[in-house]
Structure formats: C-alpha cells, structure tokens
Amino acid sequence: MTATPTAGLTGVRQMSYAEALVLGLRRALESDERVRLMGQYFVGLTEHRKLVASLHEDFPGRIWFPPIAEIGYVGAGIGAAISGLRPIVDIATASFIFQAFSQVVNEAANIRYMTGGQTAVPVIFHVNHGIRGGGAAQHSHSPQAMMWNTPGLKVMLPSSPRDVHGLLRTALETEDPVFWADHVKLFDVVGPVAEEGWEPIPFGVADVKRSGSDVTIVATSFMVQRSLGAAEQLATEGISVEVIDPRTLVPFDLETILTSVHRTGRLVVVDECHRACGVGAEIAALVAEHAFDALRGPVRRVATLDVPIPFSPALEAFVEPTEAKICAAVRAATG
Amino acid sequence: MLPRLATSLLVQQLRTMIRIRRFEEALIRLAGEHDVGHFHVYIGQETTGVPALALLEEGDVSYTTHRNHGHLIARGVDPARMLAEILGKSTGTNKGKGGTLHLASTEHGFPTTSSSVGGPLPIAVGSGYALKERGLDRVSVCLFGDGALEEGAWHEAINIAAVWNLPVVFLCENNSLEALGQKANEYPSSTLAAQRLTDLVRPFKVDASAVDGSDVAAVHREMRRAVRRARSGKGPSFIETWTVRWPGSRPIWPQLVTGETDLAFGWDAARIPDAHADWFGRQDGLLRFLRELLAEQRITREEVLDIDRAARAEMAAAVRFALDSPYPAPEEALEDVFA
Numbered sequence: 001m002t003a004t005p006t007a008g009l010t011g012v013r014q015m016s017y018a019e020a021l022v023l024g025l026r027r028a029l030e031s032d033e034r035v036r037l038m039g040q041y042f043v044g045l046t047e048h049r050k051l052v053a054s055l056h057e058d059f060p061g062r063i064w065f066p067p068i069a070e071i072g073y074v075g076a077g078i079g080a081a082i083s084g085l086r087p088i089v090d091i092a093t094a095s096f097i098f099q100a101f102s103q104v105v106n107e108a109a110n111i112r113y114m115t116g117g118q119t120a121v122p123v124i125f126h127v128n129h130g131i132r133g134g135g136a137a138q139h140s141h142s143p144q145a146m147m148w149n150t151p152g153l154k155v156m157l158p159s160s161p162r163d164v165h166g167l168l169r170t171a172l173e174t175e176d177p178v179f180w181a182d183h184v185k186l187f188d189v190v191g192p193v194a195e196e197g198w199e200p201i202p203f204g205v206a207d208v209k210r211s212g213s214d215v216t217i218v219a220t221s222f223m224v225q226r227s228l229g230a231a232e233q234l235a236t237e238g239i240s241v242e243v244i245d246p247r248t249l250v251p252f253d254l255e256t257i258l259t260s261v262h263r264t265g266r267l268v269v270v271d272e273c274h275r276a277c278g279v280g281a282e283i284a285a286l287v288a289e290h291a292f293d294a295l296r297g298p299v300r301r302v303a304t305l306d307v308p309i310p311f312s313p314a315l316e317a318f319v320e321p322t323e324a325k326i327c328a329a330v331r332a333a334t335g
Numbered sequence: 336m337l338p339r340l341a342t343s344l345l346v347q348q349l350r351t352m353i354r355i356r357r358f359e360e361a362l363i364r365l366a367g368e369h370d371v372g373h374f375h376v377y378i379g380q381e382t383t384g385v386p387a388l389a390l391l392e393e394g395d396v397s398y399t400t401h402r403n404h405g406h407l408i409a410r411g412v413d414p415a416r417m418l419a420e421i422l423g424k425s426t427g428t429n430k431g432k433g434g435t436l437h438l439a440s441t442e443h444g445f446p447t448t449s450s451s452v453g454g455p456l457p458i459a460v461g462s463g464y465a466l467k468e469r470g471l472d473r474v475s476v477c478l479f480g481d482g483a484l485e486e487g488a489w490h491e492a493i494n495i496a497a498v499w500n501l502p503v504v505f506l507c508e509n510n511s512l513e514a515l516g517q518k519a520n521e522y523p524s525s526t527l528a529a530q531r532l533t534d535l536v537r538p539f540k541v542d543a544s545a546v547d548g549s550d551v552a553a554v555h556r557e558m559r560r561a562v563r564r565a566r567s568g569k570g571p572s573f574i575e576t577w578t579v580r581w582p583g584s585r586p587i588w589p590q591l592v593t594g595e596t597d598l599a600f601g602w603d604a605a606r607i608p609d610a611h612a613d614w615f616g617r618q619d620g621l622l623r624f625l626r627e628l629l630a631e632q633r634i635t636r637e638e639v640l641d642i643d644r645a646a647r648a649e650m651a652a653a654v655r656f657a658l659d660s661p662y663p664a665p666e667e668a669l670e671d672v673f674a
Contacts, residue, residue, distance in 0.1 A: 036468065067498065072457045072491025079461020082446045083396060084469055087461075102488075107454055111447045116430030117671035118441040152672050176673055250673065 011196035018048035018187040020161035024168035039090025070099035081123035094127035095141040109152030132184040137308035155249035159224035161191040166201030183222035204251030212242035219270035230326035265296035275303035300329040338555035352381035374435040377405030379581035382620030383548040387558040398455035418657035426660040453486025463501035474565040481525040497539040502565035548576030549620030579618040601625035
C-alpha cells in the first residue's frame with residue numbers, strides 16, 4: 001500500500017486501483033466527446049468489472065464491444081484516432097497484443113514519423129500485463145520492454161491508484177499512441193485519490209515512492225509494490241532502501257534515478273519482464289553509461305527468469321521476481 | 336461504353352490517366368540511375384483508380400498500398416513532390432521519411448500509406464467508424480490488391496465493417512487474373528483457395544461486385560453506387576476490378592519492357608509492335624478508354640497529343656525538381672517522433 005503524501009489535496013478518498021482507473025475512464029468520457037472505449041476488460045475478469053458496467057449505463061454508445069479480432073479492432077482504433085476520435089482500445093490480457101503486433105508496432109508507432117509529421121495517431125492501447133497466478137505461458141506476458149524497443153510509442157506503467165488516475169489524463173492529451181499496462185495484481189491496491197478535479201500526472205517524471213540512503217531500487221508497475229514490501233523488511237535489518245518508480249518508460253526520467261544512485265552508490269532494478277533485453281536491462285545499461293563512477297558495485301537485476309511462464313504455483317513462484325528475491329539482491333548489493 | 340458524365344469530366348479523367356502513365360514511365364527511367372528502393376508502378380490500372388477516386392470529395396479518406404502512385408495523382412497530389420519523396424528529398428510529400436512505399440498527403444485524403452499487405456484494411460474501417468460517429472456523411476475507401484485477401488486482417492476488417500454497418504468501400508484491384516501463385520523470378524500472384532474473390536465477401540452480407548477494371552463506365556457505376564450507399568448509411572461495399580498485369584510489372588523490379596506508351600496506338604493499330612499486340616491492342620485500359628472517347632467524338636487526336644505533351648513536360652519538370660531538391664539534414668531523422 002503506497003504511502004503517498006496527501007497534504008494539500010481536497011476531497012481525497014482512499015480507493016482501490018480499479019476504482020481509480022474506472023473513475024479516470026469516467027472522467028475521460030465526461031470531459032471529451034471524442035473519447036470512445038473499445039473493449040471492456042479494463043479491470044480484467046475481477047469483481048471490479050462491475051465498475052465498468054456502470055460506465056455502460058451512463059455512456060451508452062460510447063463503449064464499443066468489438067469481436068474477438070485484435071488485428072481488426074486495434075487497427076480500427078488507429079483509424080478512428082486518425083479520423084478525429086480519441087479511442088481507448090482495451091486489448092485485455094497483454095499476451096493478446098501479439099495478435100495485433102503489426103498494427104501497434106508497424107502501423108501506429110510509425111505513422112507520424114513515416115508521413116513526415118502529417119498524421120498524428122492519438123490512440124491509447126490498454127493491457128493487463130504480468131504473472132497473475134495460473135495464467136501460464138499464454139496469459140502472463142509483460143510486453144513493455146518490446147514496446148520500449150519500438151520508437152513512436154509512449155509507454156505508461158502506473159503502480160498506484162493515484163498514478164493510474166493522473167497518468168490517464170496525460171495519456172488522453174498525448175498526440176502519440178500510448179501503450180498503457182496495468183498489472184492485474186494492482187487492482188486491489190488501495191491509496192488516496194483526489195475526488196475533486198482531475199490532476200494530470202505528467203509523463204517523464206519519476207516518483208520516489210520511498211526515500212532511503214543505502215540502495216536505490218528502480219521498479220515499475222506491480223514490482224513497485226513488491227519492492228516497497230521488500231523495503232519494509234529490509235528496514236528491519238537496518239538497510240535503508242529508496243524505491244523509484246519511473247511511471248513512464250517513454251518518456252523516461254533518468255535524472256531522478258541518477259541523482260539517487262549518486263547518493264546511494266548501489267542500484268537494484270526490479271522488473272517483471274524476462275531478464276534478457278527487459279526493462280531492467282535497459283535501466284541498468286543507462287545507469288552504467290551515465291553514472292558508472294557513482295556505482296560502488298555491480299547493478300543487480302531481479303527479473304522473470306528466461307523461460308515461458310509455467311502454470312503450477314510452485315513453478316510460477318520460482319521464475320517470478322518475489323519479495324524474497326528482491327531482498328536477497330539488495331543484501332547482495334550492500335553486502 | 337463511357338460513363339454518363341460531361342465530356343469535360345471524361346477528358347479530365349483521361350488527362351489524369353495519361354499523367355499517371357508518364358509519371359510511372361519517368362520513374363522507371365529514373366530508377367535506372369538512382370536508388371529508389373523496391374518500387375511498384377500503377378501502369379495498367381489507371382482505369383480503375385482514376386474513375387473510382389474521382390467520385391470522392393473533400394473529407395473522404397483513402398488508404399492505399401505499396402502501389403500508390405496512381406491513387407495519389409488521381410486525388411491531386413503534386414507529382415514533383417511525389418518524385419522528390421521517392422528520391423528521399425526534403426521537398427517530398429513525407430519530407431523524405433516515407434519513400435515510394437509510403438507516399439501520403441493528408442490534405443488530399445491520404446492520412447497514411449502502409450506497405451504492410453492488409454495492414455490498412457482495419458485502419459480504414461476505423462476511419463469509417465470515426466466518420467460515422469462524428470455524424471459526417473463522409474466515406475473511407477480502402478484500396479488494396481488481391482494479395483491482401485490472403486491476410487487475416489481482411490477477415491477481421493470486413494467483419495467489423497459489416498457488424499457496425501460502417502461507411503467503408505473496399506476496392507480490390509485484382510492484378511492476378513492470369514496467374515495464381517508465384518513463378519520463378521516473377522512478382523508473386525495471389526494464392527487463394529477461393530475461385531472468386533467476391534466469394535470471400537458474401538458471407539458477411541456485404542454488397543459485392545466484380546467488374547472489368549479497364550471498363551471506365553463499369554468502375555464508375557459500381558463505385559458511385561458504393562459511395563452513395565456509404566454516404567446514406569447503408570454500410571460497406573466491396574468492389575473487385577479485374578486488371579491485367581502490365582508486362583513491365585511481371586519482373587520483380589518494374590521494367591519498361593513494352594517501351595513507352597505511344598498514344599497514337601489508340602487510333603493507328605498498325606503502329607503497335609507485334610511483340611506487344613495483346614497489351615496495346617486489347618488489354619491496356621488507358622488505350623481502351625481513349626478509343627471509346629475518340630469513337631464518341633468526345634476528344635480529337637490533336638487534343639490527346641496536346642494533353643500528352645503537357646503531361647510529358649510536367650513529368651520532366653517533376654524529375655528536375657526532384658533531382659535538384661536537397662536531401663534532408665541528417666538531424667531531421669530525429670524529428671516527427673518523440674526521441
């Protein structure tokens with residue numbers, strides 16, 4: 001549970017991540033006539049889906065139920081954005097984005113560049129990523145590293161109710177296609193969200209989720225929550241951990257991370273992507289390039305092992321980044 | 336048979352076809368001296384694109400393919416800027432970032448041009464959705480070849496267009512009539528189990544027709560019907576036009592195997608070389624349209640030659656413009672994208 005300072009905000013209420021997400025969608029539909037929701041599994045198949053049902057009642061005709069056709073409706077979202085709407089396309093389970101990869105990577109991401117700046121594609125692609133428990137190999141992907149490897153997309157990875165709510169507003173105001181990934185295990189996380197107004201959280205501004213002095217952890221999405229849990233545990237052992245959440249990968253706030261690493265001298269990156277060429281790999285490389293002299297030891301990577309995600313809980317826990325693995329990496333870094 | 340249109344409009348269409356023909360011929364010569372990458376020409380399909388796109392109005396969007404040059408000229412894009420783009424120059428339609436495969440001009444109704452076969456089909460459907468949602472009586476046209484029907488994107492796109500009754504015209508230029516599959520060292524033809532392309536449409540209850548793509552009246556008739564249906568909320572249509580592949584488009588790289596088109600072939604059959612008697616005598620739609628116009632005395636030979644002289648001069652100037660234009664500054668590679 002994120003301990004975000006709430007001083008100065010009026011009408012702040014504790015709410016779940018799912019509630020903050022759907023409140024954001026509601027405000028998007030209220031504030032911009034052009035917004036259409038294409039798809040309806042924004043909060044997966046969890047109990048929270050009732051919240052989405054309330055949108056159907058209040059915004060008839062603005063929510064679209066596409067056929068099981070990721071190429072078709074992702075492409076349709078791109079065309080709708082080109083022709084004047086602001087579609088938020090829900091691909092649901094992130095693994096399904098591969099069905100539509102050509103549309104996302106070879107069409108949407110390229111169009112503004114390829115046309116010499118003539119045509120913007122203000123579409124948002126939403127997915128629920130990550131190891132959700134029992135998803136096995138085909139419902140557990142974290143494709144954000146692939147998206148970061150695709151120039152032309154912006155990449156947004158909220159980790160708290162306040163972040164998902166505020167980042168969505170900025171995404172809606174962005175002229176480029178935005179890849180927005182929520183982790184299914186975030187939906188029950190509770191935190192403060194301002195009920196009045198709709199404060200945008202800018203892209204490219206990292207959030208220090210916990211201050212500390214011995215080790216810097218950089219984590220995204222649900223790994224922020226796991227890292228905060230690990231930091232609690234490590235504090236009892238006398239290790240002070242700083243947890244930084246970049247919140248968006250594109251644009252990426254390297255400065256905040258470098259400043260922290262200059263102070264702590266140690267970096268652990270925590271990432272649910274597979275280890276090879278993952279988000280953690282890129283962050284480790286950036287810090288090695290820009291702050292090598294500040295590092296007192298090697299950068300430690302905690303990531304999903306480079307195997308497909310297995311079904312059995314016993315196997316799943318072995319391959320995913322856990323609090324215990326994060327703690328072990330931090331201890332190794334400080335040891 | 337000619338479409339029932341004013342003579343001035345018919346002559347205008349002929350002029351556009353001749354300009355497309357001279358553009359592509361100029362490009363093939365230019366490609367012999369400059370690296371333009373792999374390219375595709377529209378020779379032989381002018382009688383589909385020109386009458387079809389003449390029915391569009393401002394605000395109608397069109398999505399085309401790797402074989403896009405003729406479509407852009409038909410909607411009024413400047414050939415000089417197109418050739419500059421094909422040579423990668425800063426004055427090009429896409430500022431040198433697209434090249435021959437991706438010529439786009441938003442102001443002429445080409446928001447983006449994809450060279451991914453089948454890629455634009457769902458995007459065109461999305462544009463149709465937006466136009467409908469915004470309450471506009473505009474139409475979204477998707478131009479593609481028979482090969483796009485091999486892609487899964489086709490099935491998903493037409494299904495959505497049909498389920499949502501969207502103002503979309505699927506215009507398929509079939510240039511694989513003579514061949515099926517791929518011959519050694521020739522450009523691939525479509526490989527489909529379906530006997531007729533319209534068989535792939537009818538299960539969706541989408542209005543489907545197939546016409547001779549060299550018959551301007553037939554193309555005009557079907558396209559006018561499809562556009563009217565879209566504008567009046569009657570949903571999507573599919574038109575297949577049968578076009579004969581120009582012999583110069585059979586090799587993997589286009590070649591002027593027939594030589595340039597001598598428009599006098601339209602009234603003096605004796606001049607047609609035996610080696611290309613089928614093409615110039617029977618198959619070339621542009622010459623067929625020209626013969627129809629002459630037979631109905633809508634145009635004179637002298638007027639045709641005047642149009643041709645102007646088209647040749649225009650394309651010579653376009654080549655000059657493209658060659659004389661500067662390349663973009665290298666740093667422009669970092670513009671038009673967040674980087």
